[in-house]
Amino acid sequence: MDSVDLKLLKMLKDDAHVPLRKMGREVGLSISGVRRRIKQLERSGIIAKYSAIINPKKYGYGVVAFVNVDVDSRAVRELTRSLAHRHEVCELHRTTGGHSLMIKVRARNIDSLNKFVEEYIQSFDLVKSVQTTLAMETLKETLLNL
Secondary structure (H helix, E strand, C coil): CCHHHHHHHHHHHHCCCCCHHHHHHHHCCCHHHHHHHHHHHHHCCCCCCCCCCCCCCCCCCCEEEEEEEEECHHHHHHHHHHHCCCCCEEEEEECCCCCCEEEEEEECCHHHHHHHHHHHHCCCCCEEEEEEEECCCCCCCCCCCC
């Protein structure tokens, strides 16, 4: 990957609908050259997929919370498999330190967040503790900053 690939990635990250002609002008390549570079980035797995970014607040999910869960090691796999299928779960990380998992959750309101934590996470037998932190405001959110 070189500086041209990096520029192409940044343009696609900012707007996946940017025309190949415009990208080519920006990086000094023909349309076919840009297409070839993008196909190589896709084949190598650097570009994993294209998707729409949905505004969670406009969609009705205005509450963001980070839920730290301490769970018995025997139950981590079962709990993570189950959590991965929940629509509230935006991110799911195994962590070091005081907790086994950190979960980024989006909810419609505090009541629905509370219901998710109490009725779903805390219902697992081997969950030892749950700590929930509400985000007051999201100042920056991105997967990778190019």
